[in-house]
Amino acid sequence: MTAAHTPDCAIFLKDNNFNMGSVLALAAGMRTIGLLVTLLAMAPQAIPDQKAPAAEGTAIASAQVTGFDIDRLSPGLREAIRNLAGTALNQQRLDELAARIEAERPRHVAAVRSVMDPDGQARVFFVVGRQDQPDRDDNINSRYIVEQADITGVPDADVSQALRDDLRGLVGRRLDSGEAEKLQQRIERELPRYDVSRRIQRGDEVGRIKLLYEARRKEPPPWLRFEPLRSNLVYHSDQGWGGYWDFNIEANRTIRFIPTFALANSEDSVEEYSGAGLRFETRKLGTRRLGASLEWTWFDQDWRSPTLDALPLSPDIPRAYDTRTTITPLLKFAFTPDVSIAAGVSISELEALPPAIESQMANAAVASVEFDRQWKQGSDSTHRAVASFGVRAGSRSLESDLAYTRYLGQGSYRFDFDRHHLQATGMAGGITGHAPLFERFALGDSLTLRGWDKYDISPAGGDRVAYSSLEYRYTGLALFVDIGSVWDANGERKVRVSTGFGFHGGPAFLVVGFPLNTDNLTAVLAMGLRIPGIGPRW
Numbered sequence: 022m023t024a025a026h027t028p029d030c031a032i033f034l035k036d037n038n039f040n041m042g043s044v045l046a047l048a049a050g051m052r053t054i055g056l057l058v059t060l061l062a063m064a065p066q067a068i069p070d071q072k073a074p075a076a077e078g079t080a081i082a083s084a085q086v087t088g089f090d091i092d093r094l095s096p097g098l099r100e101a102i103r104n105l106a107g108t109a110l111n112q113q114r115l116d117e118l119a120a121r122i123e124a125e126r127p128r129h130v131a132a133v134r135s136v137m138d139p140d141g142q143a144r145v146f147f148v149v150g151r152q153d154q155p156d157r158d159d160n161i162n163s164r165y166i167v168e169q170a171d172i173t174g175v176p177d178a179d180v181s182q183a184l185r186d187d188l189r190g191l192v193g194r195r196l197d198s199g200e201a202e203k204l205q206q207r208i209e210r211e212l213p214r215y216d217v218s219r220r221i222q223r224g225d226e227v228g229r230i231k232l233l234y235e236a237r238r239k240e241p242p243p244w245l246r247f248e249p250l251r252s253n254l255v256y257h258s259d260q261g262w263g264g265y266w267d268f269n270i271e272a273n274r275t276i277r278f279i280p281t282f283a284l285a286n287s288e289d290s291v292e293e294y295s296g297a298g299l300r301f302e303t304r305k306l307g308t309r310r311l312g313a314s315l316e317w318t319w320f321d322q323d324w325r326s327p328t329l330d331a332l333p334l335s336p337d338i339p340r341a342y343d344t345r346t347t348i349t350p351l352l353k354f355a356f357t358p359d360v361s362i363a364a365g366v367s368i369s370e371l372e373a374l375p376p377a378i379e380s381q382m383a384n385a386a387v388a389s390v391e392f393d394r395q396w397k398q399g400s401d402s403t404h405r406a407v408a409s410f411g412v413r414a415g416s417r418s419l420e421s422d423l424a425y426t427r428y429l430g431q432g433s434y435r436f437d438f439d440r441h442h443l444q445a446t447g448m449a450g451g452i453t454g455h456a457p458l459f460e461r462f463a464l465g466d467s468l469t470l471r472g473w474d475k476y477d478i479s480p481a482g483g484d485r486v487a488y489s490s491l492e493y494r495y496t497g498l499a500l501f502v503d504i505g506s507v508w509d510a511n512g513e514r515k516v517r518v519s520t521g522f523g524f525h526g527g528p529a530f531l532v533v534g535f536p537l538n539t540d541n542l543t544a545v546l547a548m549g550l551r552i553p554g555i556g557p558r559w
């Protein structure tokens with residue numbers, strides 16, 4: 022720059038609030054940025070794997086620790102590592118320092134890398150990583166040589182020779198996490214009765230690791246299933262609010278206790294009941310084929326006016342009652358994981374409504390057979406078929422005041438494909454003799470004949486029932502068609518049909534149903550919360 026240009030430059034700097042201090046600060050900032058870029062370029066993660074290792078005797082330009090805070094090492098070890106700069110590369114000395122790192126930090130492994138710089142000097146890196154953890158840090162573990170690869174927890178006879186050959190093929194090479202993951206998946210396929218996990222351990226030599234696949238035999242699945250939970254809180258636009266709650270308290274995989282509470286619940290009968298109960302279940306009594314349950318319940322009934330008005334017109338139906346106390350012990354036996362039977366007794370005491378005084382006993386022998394199977398078709402399709410047939414027989418030999426026999430068969434089939442779900446359900450049953458009101462059939466709630474009111478169809482229930490439903494869901498949107506009939510054997514049978522739509526999101530649901538074959542086409546709303554259980558009903 023000539024002297025003639027200097028005044029103009031000075032004027033420019035002055036007008037723009039620049040001075041010599043600003044220029045110097047700017048220059049210092051540029052030097053700092055350059056230094057940061059240089060340090061980042063020297064980070065071991067940025068060093069290409071193809072750089073040749075430094076030869077013995079090469080002058081060391083720098084030495085550093087990566088993957089671990091060097092300040093956590095002892096002062097003497099930190100100084101020994103820093104003092105490597107300016108000395109000749111000696112691999113034995115580097116290995117001794119790596120061993121000292123592992124000795125001070127026994128939960129870590131250390132590997133040594135040395136690379137050549139273009140100026141002919143060496144840079145040394147001590148790469149440190151944790152041991153005894155799943156292989157979750159590919160950048161660190163891939164720097165180590167596999168010293169040993171093995172499977173533990175499995176008899177030698179269960180491991181194929183080809184699998185052992187592939188394990189041996191990993192030895193002497195750097196760890197490839199992708200290859201190790203694929204090998205684990207292969208082990209899981211070849212040993213389906215085992216759970217397989219992968220661990221990394223420090224090797225016997227510095228810079229080497231052991232790759233261990235640990236196999237643990239899976240506990241065989243139970244053949245007997247627990248009774249499905251049926252917790253719900255439901256609002257029906259014709260029947261109001263009601264709820265039933267059962268809480269799962271599992272002692273282990275085979276034993277559980279279920280406290281139950283009900284408030285104005287009328288989902289499964291013409292009763293509207295409130296009360297509490299407790300159920301104990303075990304699905305393994307010495308063998309996974311044998312199980313048992315014991316349930317006690319106490320419910321207080323609140324009868325609807327249509328039910329009480331219908332009883333005088335049907336003298337064959339036993340009278341209404343004030344409270345119902347029931348105890349039900351059952352034994353269960355599984356023939357296969359899909360087929361099981363249950364048998365026991367149900368002892369119920371029905372306290373009379375005033376002005377009556379004497380209570381009634383409704384004691385019945387109970388037996389049922391159940392089928393439950395689920396299978397996959399491809400990776401996205403799942404099928405499930407569930408069916409049951411049960412008999413309840415009240416008998417004088419059981420000191421029951423009411424003699425009757427009740428049959429009920431239920432079934433469902435569900436097909437799931439990605440977000441598409443299709444389910445068909447059905448049931449049919451009959452009663453002979455004089456069954457109590459809690460045994461009589463009812464349709465027209467938030468699960469059956471949606472769009473109808475059970476107290477309009479059969480306010481005191483019926484001794485015959487036939488019902489089927491078809492429902493399609495896409496994600497949370499549902500469309501359905503219900504058809505069914507509930508009647509008395511000596512009465513008129515009328516088939517009713519309904520259709521509608523619903524929304525389902527987790528336990529929450531909303532259903533709008535429309536009765537079809539009626540002159541009063543009025544929408545019926547049902548909504549609330551329902552914990553999905555295992556059984557014919559969806």
